[in-house]
Each structure stands twice: as C-alpha cells, then as structure tokens.
Amino acid sequence: MSHLDVAPGALAPRESRTVPRLLIGLALVMTALFVVVPLVYIFHRAFAAGWGVFVRNILEPGTLHAIWLTALVALITVPLNIGFGVAAAWALSRFEFRGRKTLLTLIEIPFSISPIIAGICYLLLYGRTGLLGPWLNEMDIKILFAVPGIVLVTMFVTSPFVVREVLPLMQAQGSEQEQAAVTLGASGWQIFRRVTLPNIRWALLYGAVLCSARAVGEFGGVSVVSGSIRGQTLTLPLQIELLFNDLNTVGAFAAASVLTLLALVVLVLKTVMEARR
Amino acid sequence: MTTVAAAARIRPKRVLPGFGLTMGVTLSYVGIIVLLPLAALVLKGAEIGPERFFAIMTAPRTLAALKLTLSAAAMATAFNAVYGLLMAWVLVRYDFPGKRILDALMDIPFALPTAVAGLALSALFAGNGWYGALLEPMGIQVIFTIWGVAFAMAFTSIPFVVRTVQPVLEDLDPQYEDAAVTLGAHPFTIFRRVVFPAILPAFMVGVTLSFARSLGEFGAVVFIAGNLPMKTEIASLLAVIRLEEYDYNGAAAIALTLLMIALVLLVASNLLQARALRYKGRGA
Numbered sequence: 001m002s003h004l005d006v007a008p009g010a011l012a013p014r015e016s017r018t019v020p021r022l023l024i025g026l027a028l029v030m031t032a033l034f035v036v037v038p039l040v041y042i043f044h045r046a047f048a049a050g051w052g053v054f055v056r057n058i059l060e061p062g063t064l065h066a067i068w069l070t071a072l073v074a075l076i077t078v079p080l081n082i083g084f085g086v087a088a089a090w091a092l093s094r095f096e097f098r099g100r101k102t103l104l105t106l107i108e109i110p111f112s113i114s115p116i117i118a119g120i121c122y123l124l125l126y127g128r129t130g131l132l133g134p135w136l137n138e139m140d141i142k143i144l145f146a147v148p149g150i151v152l153v154t155m156f157v158t159s160p161f162v163v164r165e166v167l168p169l170m171q172a173q174g175s176e177q178e179q180a181a182v183t184l185g186a187s188g189w190q191i192f193r194r195v196t197l198p199n200i201r202w203a204l205l206y207g208a209v210l211c212s213a214r215a216v217g218e219f220g221g222v223s224v225v226s227g228s229i230r231g232q233t234l235t236l237p238l239q240i241e242l243l244f245n246d247l248n249t250v251g252a253f254a255a256a257s258v259l260t261l262l263a264l265v266v267l268v269l270k271t272v273m274e275a276r277r
Numbered sequence: 278m279t280t281v282a283a284a285a286r287i288r289p290k291r292v293l294p295g296f297g298l299t300m301g302v303t304l305s306y307v308g309i310i311v312l313l314p315l316a317a318l319v320l321k322g323a324e325i326g327p328e329r330f331f332a333i334m335t336a337p338r339t340l341a342a343l344k345l346t347l348s349a350a351a352m353a354t355a356f357n358a359v360y361g362l363l364m365a366w367v368l369v370r371y372d373f374p375g376k377r378i379l380d381a382l383m384d385i386p387f388a389l390p391t392a393v394a395g396l397a398l399s400a401l402f403a404g405n406g407w408y409g410a411l412l413e414p415m416g417i418q419v420i421f422t423i424w425g426v427a428f429a430m431a432f433t434s435i436p437f438v439v440r441t442v443q444p445v446l447e448d449l450d451p452q453y454e455d456a457a458v459t460l461g462a463h464p465f466t467i468f469r470r471v472v473f474p475a476i477l478p479a480f481m482v483g484v485t486l487s488f489a490r491s492l493g494e495f496g497a498v499v500f501i502a503g504n505l506p507m508k509t510e511i512a513s514l515l516a517v518i519r520l521e522e523y524d525y526n527g528a529a530a531i532a533l534t535l536l537m538i539a540l541v542l543l544v545a546s547n548l549l550q551a552r553a554l555r556y557k558g559r560g561a
Contacts, residue, residue, distance in 0.1 A: 259389075
C-alpha cells in the first residue's frame with residue numbers, strides 16, 4: 001500500500017487532484033447506475049405495495065413450494081459437491097499421476113460451458129429418445145422433468161466450486177504434516193479428520209457457501225430439464241420467470257427479493273471469510 | 278538421473294493413503310456428471326451428418342440468432358473492457374471513503390441469480406420503470422432490442438475484467454512509473470506506455486472470459502429480450518425452442534456450435550493466462 005504515496009498522480013502536481021477525482025466520480029456514478037440502482041429497485045418493487053402484500057406473495061403456495069424445492073436441491077447438491085471437491089483436491093494435491101493436468105481441465109469445464117448447454121446435454125442423455133432414455137423408461141426411473149434431473153444439472157453447474165477453493169490451499173500447504181501422521185501410525189480417515197480438515201476448513205466452508213449460492217440461483221440449465229410443472233418442478237428462479245410471464249410482477253419481485261437477500265448474505269460471508277483465510 | 282529425480286519426487290507422495298478412493302470418487306463424479314452428458318451431445322451431433330448440420334446452422338433464423346448473440350456479446354464486452362479497467366484502476370490506485378463497499382459491489386453481478394438480474398433490468402427499462410420512464414420519452418427503447426440483450430450480458434459479466442486486472446495492477450512495481458515521472462512523461466503517456474503493456478495479458482484474459490460469459494448468458498437475457506424470432510432471439514434460446522419442438526437435431530447442432538465456441542475461448546484464455554504468468558515472472 002505504501003506505493004500509493006508515490007503513485008504517478010501524486011508526483012505530478014498539475015494532475016494530482018483533478019484526474020483522480022474525475023475517475024473516482026465516474027466509477028461511483030457508473031457503479032451506482034449499473035449495480036446499485038438495479039439492486040435497490042428489486043426491494044423497492046417487492047415492498048411497493050407494503051409488507052402485507054409482500055408476505056402474502058411469499059406465502060402463495062406456488063412460491064412457497066418453489067422455496068422448499070430450491071432448498072431441497074441445494075441440500076442434496078452441496079454435500080455431494082463437498083465430498084467430490086475434497087476427494088478431488090486430495091487426489092490432485094497429494095499424488096503425482098499421468099493425466100493430472102487433463103483431469104484438472106475436465107474438472108474446470110463446467111465453468112466455461114453455458115448452463116443452458118448443460119441442460120440440453122442432459123435432455124439428450126436422459127430424454128425419451130436419448131442415449132439412456134429407453135433403458136430408463138423400461139426401468140420406470142424418472143429423471144427428467146423431476147427432482148433428480150434438476151439435482152443432476154445443478155451438480156454439473158456447481159461441480160468446480162469446492163475443488164477450486166480447496167485445491168490451491170492444499171497444494172500450498174504441502175503434505176509434510178500428513179506424512180508425519182502416517183509415520184506415527186494414523187489411519188487415512190484419522191489423518192483427514194485430525195490434520196487435513198482443520199487446515200482447510202475455511203476454504204472448504206467458503207467453497208460450500210459459493211456452491212450453495214450458485215445452486216440456489218441456477219436458472220438456465222434447470223429450466224431445460226425441469227419441464228416447469230407448476231407447483232411441482234419449479235425452483236425459485238423458475239417461479240420468478242413464471243410469475244413474470246403471468247404478469248404478476250409484484251409476486252415475481254417478492255420471490256426475487258428473497259434470492260437477492262440471500263445473495264447479499266453470501267457477499268457478507270464472503271468478505272468475512274476472505275479476511276479469515 | 279532424471280528417472281532418479283522423478284522417482285524421488287513421486288515416492289514420498291505415495292506414502293499417503295487414499296489414492297484409490299479419492300481418485301475413484303473424482304473420476305466417477307466427473308464421468309457421470311460432466312463427461313457422460315457432453316458425450317450425449319457430441320454423439321447426437323455426429324449423428325446429424327455434415328450436410329444437415331450445415332443446413333441447420335445456415336438457416337436464416339439460426340444465423341440471425343448467432344449474429345445477435347455475437348454482436349450483443351461484443352457490445353457488452355466492449356463496455357466491460359472500459360468499465361472494468363476504470364474500476365480496477367480506481368480500486369487499486371486511489372484511496373477514498375467507501376472504497377471497500379465499492380470493491381464489494383463488484384461481486385454483486387456474480388452473487389445475484391441471473392433470473393433476478395433479468396427481472397430487475399427488464400422492469401427498470403420498461404416504460405413504467407425508473408430508467409424506462411426517463412429514456413422512452415427521448416425515443417430510446419432498451420427492452421425488446423439488442424441494447425437490452427447487451428445490457429443484460431454486460432451486467433452479468435461485470436466482475437471478469439475488474440477481478441483479473443486488479444491483482445496484476447496491485448503487484449505492479451511503481452518504480453517504472455516513478456522513473457517515467459522523473460523523465461517528465463505525461464500521466465496518460467505513462468499509463469499507455471508503462472502500465473497498460475504490463476496489465477495487457479491479464480486484461481485480455483478478463484475480456485475473453487467476459488465475452489465467453491456473455492455468449493452463454495441465458496437467464497438475464499430472456500427476461501429483457503422479448504425473444505422475437507429473427508430480431509431479439511439469442512442462440513441458446515433458439516436451441517431450447519428447437520428442443521421444445523422435439524427437433525433434437527436442430528437443438529444439438531446449435532448447442533454443439535456454442536460448445537465449440539466456448540471451448541475455443543477457454544483455450545484462448547488459458548494461453549493468455551500462461552502468457553500473463555510468464556510476463557509476471559519476468560517482471561519479478
């Protein structure tokens with residue numbers, strides 16, 4: 001931070017006040033217009049008709065069911081993702097093997113693929129005429145247009161979140177402590193629980209928070225596989241779209257304000273945890 | 278000698294248990310969740326045949342959708358290149374009250390679900406919204422036009438340029454700028470000749486990521502676009518419409534094209550990232 005004192009603006013007296021002030025002002029105005037106003041507008045519209053209407057909109061059966069389904073999907077997805085994230089980080093940081101880089105790329109792929117393409121992939125795989133469709137039909141297993149499909153697509157979209165936070169940390173920490181534990185006769189599970197986990201707990205929690213936020217907000221991928229059956233397969237983001245298309249804007253904003261509040265909580269947690277890590 | 282060194286590097290790592298278990302979990306997860314569905318798309322695409330594929334992709338409606346998606350994404354990226362650079366510069370180089378809040382605000386577009394962003398933006402720019410009420414009397418229509426699509430894309434990809442340039446700018450050694458100041462260079466010249474070349478690789482990574490994200494954005498766009506065929510229909514929405522019409526070939530062809538563009542951009546950003554790291558290594 002000390003180089004701030006000798007920033008070029010500070011050494012050139014002619015420009016020292018005007019240019020920074022102008023740039024800061026521009027940054028503030030643009031951020032206000034593009035980020036803050038949309039955020040404020042969500043709450044403004046949600047509460048425009050008063051608290052009573054807001055509460056009634058949230059307690060409307062469709063929206064209530066959507067909140068429940070969204071929580072359910074996150075509750076299934078996030079623990080599975082934590083398990084995968086820790087396993088992948090352990091395999092990739094504690095062992096050398098051929099194809100390690102390829103595996104890393106494969107893990108990162110869902111980040112660069114639009115969720116909508118993920119949804120289409122799942123439809124082509126599990127759909128009636130898809131690769132596994134006929135077999136699933138015979139076994140009477142329902143994946144698409146039901147909770148399993150929504151969970152699977154959410155798992156695809158969120159799969160890199162935990163690994164991405166835990167892996168760099170485990171790599172940086174090295175494995176000396178764990179190797180010492182091995183020589184003392186600890187079992188694999190003991191090493192993980194007593195040595196590794198305490199070291200990575202903040203990164204793990206951080207990844208889990210980001211993963212939950214993404215799971216709760218997923219729209220594109222889920223919209224393809226959910227079939228949008230009212231009161232059955234609508235998650236909260238899909239319910240927002242439904243209400244919006246039904247011209248129930250107040251209801252849509254009420255539902256949206258719940259997700260916005262959640263996003264703000266995540267941001268605060270993120271800031272706190274970044275300081276902790 | 279290399280084999281001895283390699284063996285020495287590998288052996289201590291294998292002391293730890295759990296390779297089979299963690300590797301098994303990782304490969305199954307990636308295989309079932311990521312690779313199997315992607316394989317289904319690629320197989321479906323291969324089934325179509327090159328002629329049919331070409332016919333689907335050159336149909337007027339597909340071309341219009343691709344053109345809209347690419348142009349709007351380019352507009353959104355151009356905006357974010359400028360805005361992102363400004364934000365990174367201001368957040369790293371100046372101290373002012375509220376700076377930490379401004380920094381945290383940069384994460385809002387990633388934290389906010391895209392459907393929520395889409396809803397908020399489309400209502401803001403509608404005739405009775407705060408922005409629409411100001412702009413529409415001036416004859417500026419944003420919703421149901423390419424401007425709306427571009428705005429939604431820009432909003433959802435705001436953090437990319439800021440967050441890639443910020444760390445590089447923070448690490449930049451101020452001595453070169455100080456030298457340029459003592460040599461009497463104008464501040465803008467210093468930025469153009471000293472600072473910008475140093476942050477260029479990171480900036481390009483941010484721009485590439487921002488463009489890729491804009492191409493793939495769906496949730497925010499469908500709310501504001503109005504989704505008129507040939508006019509404001511983005512490519513990924515057209516793929517979904519084809520699915521709903523049970524035209525699986527059409528959907529697969531469009532999705533596969535978008536997937537290939539995304540992978541090309543991924544490779545490009547990885548190459549740029551490698552260059553950025555090299556540059557950083559040389560500077561240190």
